[in-house]
Amino acid sequence: MNGWERPVYWAERCAIELLYRTGISHVTSHWDGGCGAIYLFHSATPERYLHIDRDIRTSPQFLDRLLLHLRASGIDVISMDAVPLRLKDGNRRRFVAITFDDGYGDNFVHALPVFEKHGAPLTIYVTTAMLTGSFHCWWLGLEHLFLRHSIVEIAPMQRTWRLQSLRSRSRAYRETCNWIIADVRSRSAALAPTFARYGVDLAELTRKAGLNHDQLRALAHHPLVTIGGHTTNHPDLSQLPHSEAYGEIVENKRFLEAAIDTAVNHFAYPFGTAGTCGQREAALARRAGYHTATTTFHQCLTNPLSQDLMLLPRVGINRPYECIGLARLQIDGTLATFRRLKARASLRRRPYDPAEAI
Numbered sequence: 099m100n101g102w103e104r105p106v107y108w109a110e111r112c113a114i115e116l117l118y119r120t121g122i123s124h125v126t127s128h129w130d131g132g133c134g135a136i137y138l139f140h141s142a143t144p145e146r147y148l149h150i151d152r153d154i155r156t157s158p159q160f161l162d163r164l165l166l167h168l169r170a171s172g173i174d175v176i177s178m179d180a181v182p183l184r185l186k187d188g189n190r191r192r193f194v195a196i197t198f199d200d201g202y203g204d205n206f207v208h209a210l211p212v213f214e215k216h217g218a219p220l221t222i223y224v225t226t227a228m229l230t231g232s233f234h235c236w237w238l239g240l241e242h243l244f245l246r247h248s249i250v251e252i253a254p255m256q257r258t259w260r261l262q263s264l265r266s267r268s269r270a271y272r273e274t275c276n277w278i279i280a281d282v283r284s285r286s287a288a289l290a291p292t293f294a295r296y297g298v299d300l301a302e303l304t305r306k307a308g309l310n311h312d313q314l315r316a317l318a319h320h321p322l323v324t325i326g327g328h329t330t331n332h333p334d335l336s337q338l339p340h341s342e343a344y345g346e347i348v349e350n351k352r353f354l355e356a357a358i359d360t361a362v363n364h365f366a367y368p369f370g371t372a373g374t375c376g377q378r379e380a381a382l383a384r385r386a387g388y389h390t391a392t393t394t395f396h397q398c399l400t401n402p403l404s405q406d407l408m409l410l411p412r413v414g415i416n417r418p419y420e421c422i423g424l425a426r427l428q429i430d431g432t433l434a435t436f437r438r439l440k441a442r443a444s445l446r447r448r449p450y451d452p453a454e455a456i
């Protein structure tokens with residue numbers, strides 16, 4: 099299959115690099131850059147064109163460039179264990195922590211050697227079901243489906259795809275993902291007959307993609323690695339009753355601690371968006387015994403005094419946008435500043451509503 103990349107990605111990366119080189123991030127870092135940031139990644143794989151799901155993948159080559167850049171820029175790379183201390187101790191040196199979600203096996207195979215090369219710490223948040231193969235990784239199933247068949251019928255979506263190029267496969271994959279994400283619970287379950295008809299074995303795909311027990315133990319006892327919790331089944335915790343949500347958090351913690359014979363002190367909420375985690379989930383994670391919990395709220399660690407350790411924000415970089423410019427615009431708060439200014443501008447544009455003034 100020929101390599102293909104949407105030209106718009108290349109153009110956008112160039113624009114991002116140019117923006118970074120204007121020096122704007124020096125300015126925004128005073129407003130929204132805070133004292134540090136936490137990066138979020140998922141899978142790390144060197145194959146550029148074997149995957150059409152690029153949003154959850156990063157390349158080891160980019161991780162290598164990123165770690166080189168951070169060191170050259172005097173930005174400390176620290177472990178999640180060290181984050182609470184750095185938020186309190188008033189050290190003015192900027193820092194980042196680097197995290198990977200879900201528990202992909204390639205974190206061991208491809209990411210770890212890069213971090214070893216640079217002597218940099220990383221945290222891997224592991225979902226129990228990723229290890230047992232019971233994780234309903236519908237996105238892996240879809241990727242398998244669209245890469246291996248030239249005609250794909252998704253009956254619940256009432257769509258039939260005719261696929262020739264990698265570009266058409268990528269578009270079909272993205273449109274189907276967007277359709278599922280609008281109602282993950284029921285639509286992902288509705289795909290089961292489609293997977294069965296095309297012979298897609300989700301459990302097998304998940305077992306191949308996930309860490310195995312030996313890799314987990316090796317990572318857990320590696321001096322650069324911290325293992326964190328990520329629930330048993332990766333649900334949207336906000337949709338679960340109190341006791342069920344707590345069970346998802348605490349049983350995963352117990353499972354991991356038994357598997358690696360080490361305390362697991364850090365947690366990441368599945369999805370981690372504002373709609374899927376908040377004060378209730380933070381209280382549950384604290385009650386389970388976690389010291390920190392990370393979200394996917396796209397911000398830097400801005401205010402050491404008010405930063406809630408159980409709702410720490412993270413910034414992400416997906417494969418199509420892998421570039422040092424974006425990595426810096428994220429941790430220097432430039433994108434947060436843009437979002438803030440945009441929100442303020444849209445507030446000003448709203449017509450005056452006398453009811454709001456009451």
Ligand SMILES: [Zn+2]
Nearest residue numbers: 199200368369
């Ligand atoms: Zn996750």
